Amino acid sequence: MPVRNRLAEMQKEITEWRRDLHENPEILFDTHRTSAIVAEKLQGFGCDEVVTGIGRTGVVGVIKGKGGSGRVIGLRADMDALPIHEETGLEYASKTDGAMHACGHDGHTAMLLGAAKYLSETRNFDGTVVVIFQPAEEGGGGGKEMCDDGMMERFGVQEVYGMHNWPGKPVGSFAIRSGAFFAATDQFEIVIEGKGGHAAKPQEVVDTLVVTSHIILALQSVVSRNVDPVKQAVLSVTSAESSSKAFNVIPQTATLKGTVRTMAPEVRDLVEERITAISKSTAEAFGATVEIMYKRSYPVMVNHETETGYAIEAAKKVSGDCEEAPLVMGGEDFAFMLEERPGAYILVGNGDTAPVHHPKYNFNDDAIPAGASWWAELVEMRMPAAS
Ligand SMILES: [Zn+2]
Ligand SMILES: [Zn+2]
Structure with missing residues (x-):
């Protein structure tokens, strides 16, 4: 599927970040190395504010655009791995016995970092972007802890978006549904x-x-x-x-x-x-x-109708299409963020890989152009810079 790659020149760099995270997986709230890398990179990109320790090991970066629309959009990625022994045989396979990035959160973190870098450099939007990196999506409720720490109020987040890779869906494609989505x-x-x-x-x-x-x-x-x-x-x-x-x-x-x-x-x-x-x-x-x-544990994750529409619009701009996703009986910690603010959660194709939570699963680096571009597109579309 042809993708309008907004971050083409960063592809190699994002892939390197992703593989480094893959090699060094951390579980639940113990994402100390990952959080430190995320914070350091956000600072390096020139984010206006970088705050660590929200929801224990969560990290938030603030990027101010041009103009004074007062709009604030939150973009969220998860950083944690799973207690699984990796069997991929990759040269960058997990160096930690019994821990593995088997859900692709390494890819999610890398893609949002890529988008943060692009948005910090270009600032071609009228409003503020809050990039949210959460720990403990896999059963620990890290997203809830970030909300309980007052993240939405503190950064004035008005709407919030999330993304997950989806094995079995073609690379470059998107799927979403309005209303109840994850169980x-x-x-x-x-x-x-x-x-x-x-x-x-x-x-x-x-x-x-x-x-x-x-x-x-x-x-x-x-x-x-x-x-x-x-x-x-x-x-x-x-x-x-x-x-x-x-x-x-x-x-x-x-x-x-x-x-x-x-x-x-x-x-x-x-x-x-x-x-x-x-x-x-x-x-x-x-x-x-x-x-x-x-x-x-996690509540039903409900996509808000209007914001689902924006997510679809951005996906279509990136890859020309966005399918209706089926209901998923898995859970998603992002549900707590969608209880606090309107927003939407989208699936991005991971191609023909092993399913998530499988010891042979690997995030597909070819999905980076679509995923990272969607973040950039969404921001510039929702908060267009005055020309
Ligand atoms: Zn998972
Ligand atoms: Zn996951």
Whole structure:
């Protein structure tokens, strides 16, 4: 797909940044090296203000354009890696055992740095750009922590945009959808307590594992029998462990863990309610007890309609087209920023690569022209400089 590359002369440099970040992945809030590099580069580009330590290791850069429109747009990238052992065999593969940029946040950070450099040099816009680099997108809620630190108010952000690479989508292409886009992600843990004992004396025990098995199966009816079939929900039990490791001991306790993904608040409430009711009553029927922990994590990520329109317009200017994206049952920390300010989140094609979170995944450097140009286009389009 032909791309109008606004940052062509920076392609090599951005690629080098990306590969350096890839080689040195950092997890959750421990993005100390990455944050330091980002801050140093933003300073070097001549940003008007660079602030570190927002949301622990988050970094914010401010770039003032020409003119006095008073408009302020936030552009956000994530910086964190995943606890995965890399199997790409790349010459710039992770040097840190058990950590890997398997979601392409190395690419996101590099592309936004490229856009920051371009915007600092050209300043061909009327307003202020706030570039936001967040830690801990992968389950840590780094975006929420930056918001809780008062970032939006402090920098006067009026609207905010995000981007993610998308394996399987052609390089140079974009996709987006208005409204609910990424799912709310919740976690649950159910501890089942029966009455342990000798495996040869079932009459004397309450078999914790039989109860646990019934609960796992009964939970399968929540999505299929309780949730409105035209609405979306996923309930996956992902771990089952008991306190017994022996072949002849009925365990006293067992623990189930799992995740729930939903797209609407009422469905989210319903699934939580049903998990609790089913687990309790099933355990009770067998003479066991349960303790349930249900943790609400990221909310549904909702793209705002007007800003989605701007995102599409910028994407079309870069590559001529922007498809409608399907719903994604994964979660996105950017949801918290979109709860605070209007904005939109777009997908940029990563080509035919392994899926994200896979040990053989790699961000595609050929996606840099489209991704970085989209940021530049969006800013100059939303805040046109007076001619
Ligand atoms: Zn991810
Ligand atoms: Zn990601």
